[in-house]
Amino acid sequence: MANIIDGKAISAAIRAEIKQETEIFAKENGFRPGLAVIIVGEDPASQVYVRNKRRACEEVGFYSEAYELPAETTQEELNTLVDKLNANEKIHGILCQLPLPKHLDENEVILRIDPKKDVDAFHPVNVGRIMIGDYSFLPCTPAGVMALLERSGIEISGKECVVVGRSNIVGKPQAMLLLHANGTVTICHSRTKNLAEVCRRADILVAAIGKADFFTGDMVKEGAVVIDVGMNRRADGKLTGDVDFESVAPKASYITPVPGGVGPMTITMLMKNTLTAAKLSVK
Ligand code: NDP
Numbered sequence: 001m002a003n004i005i006d007g008k009a010i011s012a013a014i015r016a017e018i019k020q021e022t023e024i025f026a027k028e029n030g031f032r033p034g035l036a037v038i039i040v041g042e043d044p045a046s047q048v049y050v051r052n053k054r055r056a057c058e059e060v061g062f063y064s065e066a067y068e069l070p071a072e073t074t075q076e077e078l079n080t081l082v083d084k085l086n087a088n089e090k091i092h093g094i095l096c097q098l099p100l101p102k103h104l105d106e107n108e109v110i111l112r113i114d115p116k117k118d119v120d121a122f123h124p125v126n127v128g129r130i131m132i133g134d135y136s137f138l139p140c141t142p143a144g145v146m147a148l149l150e151r152s153g154i155e156i157s158g159k160e161c162v163v164v165g166r167s168n169i170v171g172k173p174q175a176m177l178l179l180h181a182n183g184t185v186t187i188c189h190s191r192t193k194n195l196a197e198v199c200r201r202a203d204i205l206v207a208a209i210g211k212a213d214f215f216t217g218d219m220v221k222e223g224a225v226v227i228d229v230g231m232n233r234r235a236d237g238k239l240t241g242d243v244d245f246e247s248v249a250p251k252a253s254y255i256t257p258v259p260g261g262v263g264p265m266t267i268t269m270l271m272k273n274t275l276t277a278a279k280l281s282v283k
Contacts, residue, residue, distance in 0.1 A: 144265025217247030
């Protein structure tokens with residue numbers, strides 16, 4: 001049976017470190033790292049994320065501002081708010097909760113956020129910097145996966161790493177981070193032929209497709225490390241990953257559960273990026 005990678009415990013340990021660093025930073029500089037979170041409309045899942053982000057800010061001792069805008073907010077109003085936050089010295093990180101209501105252009109907002117305050121690492125400048133391996137901010141979910149691997153003592157160098165999913169926020173940056181860590185990386189997607197066969201080659205398998213319990217034991221090599229990024233709701237309302245835990249865990253050497261694996265790491269990495277942004281602002 002696989003070792004369970006405890007994302008809650010690892011996340012708590014990293015948050016404690018961030019809190020300590022924040023106290024030192026505040027003493028040295030006379031101000032705290034500040035995060036602004038913008039949410040437009042009333043999507044219940046987004047509201048939960050935003051609440052959790054505020055709570056995380058309190059936990060690590062950050063200053064935070066939340067902007068809850070009505071669903072009918074115009075692009076111009078949103079742009080004006082981003083411009084104000086770009087110029088606000090108390091704010092080091094700006095996060096606009098996605099998805100936005102359909103009449104708003106997500107790309108326009110991403111481009112408008114100052115890359116130095118882009119703690120989601122979605123701005124093309126930061127995406128490009130990740131590509132060349134010269135980055136300050138790491139995209140939160142893939143960075144969370146890397147921290148889980150590192151803190152579980154899992155070697156990446158020279159390993160066959162298979163990432164399933166090629167989105168801009170998870171799959172692609174995940175593959176790049178594993179490559180920077182000297183993994184031999186394969187990226188799979190919905191058009192991949194013989195997916196099960198490719199997955200069986202993996203020493204480290206990262207599942208990020210958004211399909212409940214899709215990856216079964218027969219798709220995994222004996223002793224593989226299996227990281228489940230997926231977050232899916234079952235018909236009964238329960239949260240489940242992309243990996244069928246029951247059949248995969250007996251074959252894997254390490255596995256992340258859902259919930260309690262990658263999930264808790266994402267907000268923790270956002271806190272880390274905000275602290276980094278604050279540090280860069282005084283350099
Ligand atoms: P997207 O929907 O943007 O991307 C899904 C990717 O999976 C696409 O590249 C798609 O391929 C690929 N895919 C879909 N079906 C298959 C299939 N049957 N076989 C192979 N590949 C397939 O999702 P995200 O990347 O945003 O998210 C992925 C999952 O991770 C979701 O469950 C999401 O909820 C979760 N997530 C979790 C986070 C966390 O904090 N734990 C944070 C962010 C996301 P193609 O490109 O060809 O369409």
